[in-house]
Amino acid sequence: MRFSLRACAVAIALMLGGCMAQLAPAYDQTIDTGLASTNTSMQTLFVQIGTGSDAATYASQGREAAYVQVIGALKALEVQAQARPLPPADLLTTVNDLLAQQGKPQLTADPNFSDYPSVRAMHDAEVTLIAMQTEDARAGLHGMAVNAFENQATTYLSQAITYENFLNR
Amino acid sequence: MPGNPLNVAVLAQNLEAAASGTINADVSQLRGFSREQLQAIAQQAAYVAGGIADGSIGDTTRDFFLNSLEEMARSFANTLAGLMAVVVEQVWNALVKTLWSAINDATGLALKIP
Numbered sequence: 526m527r528f529s530l531r532a533c534a535v536a537i538a539l540m541l542g543g544c545m546a547q548l549a550p551a552y553d554q555t556i557d558t559g560l561a562s563t564n565t566s567m568q569t570l571f572v573q574i575g576t577g578s579d580a581a582t583y584a585s586q587g588r589e590a591a592y593v594q595v596i597g598a599l600k601a602l603e604v605q606a607q608a609r610p611l612p613p614a615d616l617l618t619t620v621n622d623l624l625a626q627q628g629k630p631q632l633t634a635d636p637n638f639s640d641y642p643s644v645r646a647m648h649d650a651e652v653t654l655i656a657m658q659t660e661d662a663r664a665g666l667h668g669m670a671v672n673a674f675e676n677q678a679t680t681y682l683s684q685a686i687t688y689e690n691f692l693n694r
Numbered sequence: 695m696p697g698n699p700l701n702v703a704v705l706a707q708n709l710e711a712a713a714s715g716t717i718n719a720d721v722s723q724l725r726g727f728s729r730e731q732l733q734a735i736a737q738q739a740a741y742v743a744g745g746i747a748d749g750s751i752g753d754t755t756r757d758f759f760l761n762s763l764e765e766m767a768r769s770f771a772n773t774l775a776g777l778m779a780v781v782v783e784q785v786w787n788a789l790v791k792t793l794w795s796a797i798n799d800a801t802g803l804a805l806k807i808p
Binding site for chain 1: 730734
């Protein structure tokens with residue numbers, strides 16, 4: 526393992542032409558902060574729902590406004606995250622070729638990096654909240670469905686938050 | 695002005711140290727993230743099964759939740775791949791810095807990293 530890492534490190538350094546590189550989008554503090562704020566709003570909505578909700582109170586108890594606010598914030602953050610320039614595709618292809626030569630797994634199946642991981646996760650969270658909103662308005666939220674909606678939305682948002690925070694390097 | 699002779703064996707050691715230092719710092723964070731995500735996805739399967747059993751997940755939401763279980767796993771894998779790209783970038787740049795530092799030391803020049 527020690528020899529392999531050393532050989533890999535020397536090979537990569539010599540073959541990359543000695544230039545600094547960027548393989549991921551630039552960090553954007555407003556996206557990071559925006560996600561944290563949206564998460565707070567979403568968790569506040571979940572606390573309001575508690576163990577269940579009644580469709581009859583969907584609008585009167587402010588849940589409709591809360592859904593609109595969180596979903597709108599996620600849509601805006603998606604647009605912002607996708608507006609950043611993509612890293613050069615040829616760099617990622619070079620890295621994947623080097624990893625393949627060392628018998629290591631590829632970084633991503635999409636060498637054009639057309640999927641920002643955080644944008645996908647934000648979109649998934651948005652879809653989840655829209656489905657939750659629809660059901661809340663239609664029939665209220667009950668039983669384990671509450672846990673399922675909340676856990677799903679939280680898991681997606683956690684992916685987005687982790688990725689965007691990790692870009693601060 | 696000539697510098698110190700470049701020792702390839704020492705350079706290789708320094709490159710490995712630069713790579714290890716970066717990787718070790720990030721791996722623990724990635725392990726924590728992976729563990730939490732996998733627990734959440736496993737918990738989600740239990741919630742969906744429980745919701746179908748208690749009737750709270752019915753005709754209007756069952757397919758949504760079942761399809762979402764697959765998407766949660768795919769999105770997690772996609773995120774992890776994205777995080778790995780950041781790690782590789784940091785290793786790459788750490789190696790480049792180490793390389794140029796050795797070259798500058800050997801040549802006695804103060805070359806700028808491209």
